[in-house]
Amino acid sequence: MGKLVIHKEKLTPEVIEQLIKVCPFGAIEYTDELSINSGCRMCKLCVKRGPQGAITYEEEKIQSINKDEWIGIAVFMEHDGHEIHPVSFELIGKAKELAKITHQSVMAVLMCEDATLFENEILSYGVDQLYIYEHPELSHFNVEKYTNCMENFINKVKPSVVLYGGTSTGRSFGPRVAARFHTGLTADCTILGMKENTDLIQNRPAFGGNIMASIVCPNTRPQMATVRYKIFPMPKKVVPTGKTTHMPITFSLKANANLLEVKLKEKIVDISEADVLVAVGRAFKSKDDLALAQELAELLGGQLACTRPMIECGLMDAKKQIGLSGRTVAPKLLITLGISGAVQFSAGMSGAQTVFSINQDKNAPIFDVCHYGLVGDAFKIVPELIKQIKIMKGVK
Amino acid sequence: MNIVTCIKQVPASSDVKVDPVTGVLIRDGNNTKMNPYDLYAIETALRIKEQTGAKVSTITMGPPSATTVLNESIWMGCDDASLLTDRKFAGADVVATSYTLSQGIKAMGDFDLIICGKQTTDGDTAQVGPEIAECLHIPHIAYVDKIIEVKEKSIVVSISMDKTVEIWEIQFPCLITVDKGIFTARLPSYKRSLEWAGYEIKQLTIQDMLDTDETHYGLKGSPTQVERMFPPTKNAEKVIWEQEDLAQAMANKLRDLKFL
Numbered sequence: 001m002g003k004l005v006i007h008k009e010k011l012t013p014e015v016i017e018q019l020i021k022v023c024p025f026g027a028i029e030y031t032d033e034l035s036i037n038s039g040c041r042m043c044k045l046c047v048k049r050g051p052q053g054a055i056t057y058e059e060e061k062i063q064s065i066n067k068d069e070w071i072g073i074a075v076f077m078e079h080d081g082h083e084i085h086p087v088s089f090e091l092i093g094k095a096k097e098l099a100k101i102t103h104q105s106v107m108a109v110l111m112c113e114d115a116t117l118f119e120n121e122i123l124s125y126g127v128d129q130l131y132i133y134e135h136p137e138l139s140h141f142n143v144e145k146y147t148n149c150m151e152n153f154i155n156k157v158k159p160s161v162v163l164y165g166g167t168s169t170g171r172s173f174g175p176r177v178a179a180r181f182h183t184g185l186t187a188d189c190t191i192l193g194m195k196e197n198t199d200l201i202q203n204r205p206a207f208g209g210n211i212m213a214s215i216v217c218p219n220t221r222p223q224m225a226t227v228r229y230k231i232f233p234m235p236k237k238v239v240p241t242g243k244t245t246h247m248p249i250t251f252s253l254k255a256n257a258n259l260l261e262v263k264l265k266e267k268i269v270d271i272s273e274a275d276v277l278v279a280v281g282r283a284f285k286s287k288d289d290l291a292l293a294q295e296l297a298e299l300l301g302g303q304l305a306c307t308r309p310m311i312e313c314g315l316m317d318a319k320k321q322i323g324l325s326g327r328t329v330a331p332k333l334l335i336t337l338g339i340s341g342a343v344q345f346s347a348g349m350s351g352a353q354t355v356f357s358i359n360q361d362k363n364a365p366i367f368d369v370c371h372y373g374l375v376g377d378a379f380k381i382v383p384e385l386i387k388q389i390k391i392m393k394g395v396k
Numbered sequence: 397m398n399i400v401t402c403i404k405q406v407p408a409s410s411d412v413k414v415d416p417v418t419g420v421l422i423r424d425g426n427n428t429k430m431n432p433y434d435l436y437a438i439e440t441a442l443r444i445k446e447q448t449g450a451k452v453s454t455i456t457m458g459p460p461s462a463t464t465v466l467n468e469s470i471w472m473g474c475d476d477a478s479l480l481t482d483r484k485f486a487g488a489d490v491v492a493t494s495y496t497l498s499q500g501i502k503a504m505g506d507f508d509l510i511i512c513g514k515q516t517t518d519g520d521t522a523q524v525g526p527e528i529a530e531c532l533h534i535p536h537i538a539y540v541d542k543i544i545e546v547k548e549k550s551i552v553v554s555i556s557m558d559k560t561v562e563i564w565e566i567q568f569p570c571l572i573t574v575d576k577g578i579f580t581a582r583l584p585s586y587k588r589s590l591e592w593a594g595y596e597i598k599q600l601t602i603q604d605m606l607d608t609d610e611t612h613y614g615l616k617g618s619p620t621q622v623e624r625m626f627p628p629t630k631n632a633e634k635v636i637w638e639q640e641d642l643a644q645a646m647a648n649k650l651r652d653l654k655f656l
Contacts, residue, residue, distance in 0.1 A: 003487075003615060003616075004487075025407075026428075026459070026461075027459065027486065029459065035483055036483060036486050037458075037459035037460070037481070037483060037486060038457060038458055038459055038480075038481055038482065038483070038485035038486045038488070038614070039458060039459045039486070040486035040487045040615075041487065041622070042487040042615055042618075042621070042622060043622060043625065044622075080559070080560075143526070143535070143536065143537075144535055147530075167558070168538070168539055168555070168557055168558070169557075171522050171523070171538065172526055172536070172537075172538035172539070174523070175490070175494075175522075175523035175524075175525075175526035175527045175530070176526050176527070176529070176530045176536070178490070178491060178523070178527060179491060179494060179495075179526070179527040179528075179530035179531055180530055182491055182619065183491070183619050184489065184490075184491065184618075184619040184620035185490065185491075185523060186620065187490075187520070187521035187522065187523055188520070188521075201623075205628070206622075206625065211625050211626070211627060211628075212625065212626050212627070212628050213622050213624075213625050214622070214623045214624045214625070214626065215620050215621065215622055215623065216620070216621055216623050217619050217620050217621070218621060219619060220619040255535065256534075256535040256566065256567040256570065257535040257536070257537055257564055257565070257566035257567070257570065258564065258565055258566075259562060259563070259564055260552070260563040260564060260565050261562070261563040262560050262561070262562050262563075263560060263561045263562075263563075264559065264560055265556075265559055265560055265561055267559075276655070300650075300655060300656075318576075324520065325515075325520060332655075333650075333653075333655050343628050344520075346628065354653060354655075356646060356649075356650075358642075362636070362638065365628075367634065367636060368628070368634070369628075370634055371633070371634055371635065372634070372635050372637070372646070372649060373634055373635065373636040373637065374636075374637050374642045374645075374646060375636065375637065375638040375642075376638075376642050381642050381643045381646070382643075384642075384643035384644075385643040385646055385647055387643075388643055388644055388647035389647055389650070389656060392647060392651055392656050393656060
C-alpha cells in the first residue's frame with residue numbers, strides 16, 4: 001500500500017504538461033494546482049515515465065495480516081444439480097500446481113442437495129480435502145445462500161486462496177464473497193502464479209487492450225480470482241486420497257431472491273466445444289463475406305466464430321464470439337481471417353493447438369500468437385484455398 | 397418507487413497502444429463516452445418509470461468531467477444525478493469503488509431498485525454491481541436479459557445461463573445488472589437538454605458520506621495492487637509466409653497436419 005506524492009517544488013509549466021500527457025486515464029489535472037483525481041488507477045506511469053521526481057510513490061506502513069494463518073487453495077465446485085462444471089476441475093489442476101510451490105493443500109468446496117452425485121468425481125481429481133455443505137435449500141445456485149456457506153467456510157478453514165470459474169455463476173458469486181471479506185477478486189485471470197510468501201500472482205489483460213497487468217493482493221486474505229472455462233487444461237484423474245468433511249449448517253439459508261422456474265434452452269452448437277473453428281473480424285462486412293468463411297469452415301468440418309465488433313454490428317450472434325468477453329475456445333485447428341489479434345481476443349484462444357492467421361498487416365499482433373501466419377488479403381487467399389482443399393479432397 | 401442507476405465515463409476507444417520505444421501506454425485521455433452497457437441500465441430504469449411512475453436517479457464516481465455522462469442520463473429522461481468526486485477516491489479498485497458507490501447511494505436517500513450495466517468496457521470485470529449489493533446488504537441478480545413483471549414489493553426477471561433460462565423473483569430493495577440488448581436504448585433528447593439547461597448536478601465528497609473514514613476509500617481502501625504491466629507473450633515458433641501462392645502453402649500444410 002502506498003500513495004502518490006506530488007513534489008510542488010519540481011513543477012514547472014513543462015513538467016505539468018508532461019505529467020498530464022503521461023497519464024493514460026486523464027487523472028492528472030491542473031486547475032489552481034496540480035492534483036490527481038479519482039480517475040487514477042495507480043498504474044504509476046507518472047512515477048516511472050513522467051519527469052524525474054515530480055511525482056513519487058511512497059510506501060505506507062499498514063497493518064499486515066498474518067499470512068501463516070491462511071493456508072491452502074480452495075476451489076468452488078460449480079454445478080447445475082446434475083454435473084460439475086468442467087472449469088472447476090481445470091481450476092483444481094491449476095491449484096495443485098500452485099500448491100506445490102508453497103507446500104499447501106488443495107481444497108474443493110461444494111454446496112448442493114445431494115453430495116453423493118459429485119463426491120467421487122471431485123476426489124478423483126486429487127484434492128486433499130472436500131468440504132461439503134449439503135441441504136435441500138442448496139440444490140441450485142442462489143447467491144445469498146451460497147455466500148453464507150462460503151463465509152462460513154472461509155471463517156472456519158481460512159484458505160489463502162479461493163478460485164472460481166469465470167462463468168455467469170462464478171462472476172456473480174465471487175464479487176459477493178469479495179465484498180463481504182473486503183478482499184481482492186481479480187476477474188478473468190489468464191495466468192496464475194504463486195510467490196513463496198503465498199501471494200497469488202494474478203495476470204489478466206488490462207485496459208481493454210494490448211497489455212497485461214500483474215495483480216497481487218498482499219495485505220488481505222483470502223485472495224480470490226475468477227478464470228474462464230478452457231483457459232487452463234483439464235487435469236488427469238488420479239487415485240483418490242482426499243478426505244471429505246461435511247460442514248454443519250449453523251447459519252441462515254434465507255434469501256430475498258428466489259428461483260421460480262428453469263427452462264431448457266434449445267441446444268445450440270457451442271463454439272467452445274468445436275475441434276475446428278474459422279474466425280472472422282470486422283473486415284467481413286456482409287452476409288456474402290461471411291458465406292465465404294462459412295464455406296471454408298464447412299469444408300474443414302468446423303464452425304464459424306468471430307471477434308467482438310462482429311457482435312456489436314449485429315452480423316453474428318454473441319454466442320459465436322471468441323475472446324475474454326465471449327467464449328474461450330481450445331480447438332485443434334483455428335483459422336483467423338482478417339483479425340488483428342487484440343489481447344482480449346487472443347486470451348480467448350490461447351488454448352488452440354494449431355492457429356493459422358491471414359491478415360494484411362504484417363505487424364498485426366495476431367502474428368505473435370499464431371503458428372502459421374499468412375500476410376495477405378483474406379478475400380484473395382480464401383477462395384483459392386477453398387479451391388485447393390476441394391481438389392485435395394476430390395470434391396467438385 | 398426510487399430507482400438508482402450506476403453509470404461510468406469510459407475512454408471512447410478501448411484501443412490502447414504501447415509505444416514500442418518508451419513502453420508508455422498511448423491513449424487519448426480526453427475522448428470519453430458513457431460506458432455503452434450503462435445505456436441499457438438507464439433504458440431499463442426509464443421503462444420501469446414509464447410503467448410505475450418511479451423516480452430515476454443516476455450516480456457515478458469519477459473526475460469532475462464525468463458530469464458529461466450524468467447530463468446525458470438526464471437528457472435521456474432521468475430525474476436527478478449525483479457525482480461522487482474526491483481526490484480521496486483516487487486509485488480505487490473494485491472493492492473500494494463498490495464501497496464508495498454504495499455509500500453514495502445511501503447518502504442519496506431511500507431506494508428500491510439499483511440497476512447497473514453488466515460491466516464496463518474499460519475494466520471489464522463485471523464485479524462492481526454484485527459488490528455494491530453486498531456492501532448494501534441487499535440481494536442481486538446479475539446478467540438480467542428480461543424484465544418480466546414489476547410488482548409492488550418485488551421484480552420478476554429472467555437470466556440466460558449456458559444451457560437454461562432462469563426466472564427469478566427478487567424482493568425490493570435489490571440490485572440487478574442488465575445484459576446488453578435487454579431494450580434498445582433511447583437517444584438523449586434535445587428538448588430535454590434545453591429544459592434541463594440550468595440543472596446542477598449534485599456533487600458528493602467523502603464529507604457527505606455516512607462513513608468518512610478515509611482508509612475505506614480510494615487507494616487506501618483497495619486490497620489489490622497492480623505490480624507491473626507487461627506486453628503479452630509472443631509465440632516464438634511461428635512461421636510467417638509472405639510469398640505469392642499463400643493459399644497453396646496453407647492447403648499443403650493443412651494436409652500435412654492431417655486436417656484434410
